[in-house]
Amino acid sequence: MTTQPQGDLPKDPGVLRTVVRHADQNLGVYASVVGPGRVAVGDPVERA
Numbered sequence: 001m002t003t004q005p006q007g008d009l010p011k012d013p014g015v016l017r018t019v020v021r022h023a024d025q026n027l028g029v030y031a032s033v034v035g036p037g038r039v040a041v042g043d044p045v046e047r048a
Contacts, residue, residue: 002015002019003015003016007041
């Protein structure tokens, strides 16, 4: 939900407008499972 408020970030319709304008309306996330476990808000994320 790119336009909805997330945690401490306010609602921002500009995020979706930018995706539409500059990324041919495509937005996605690729991920690989490296081990079992839980993911929680605030957990660190590393970019590959």
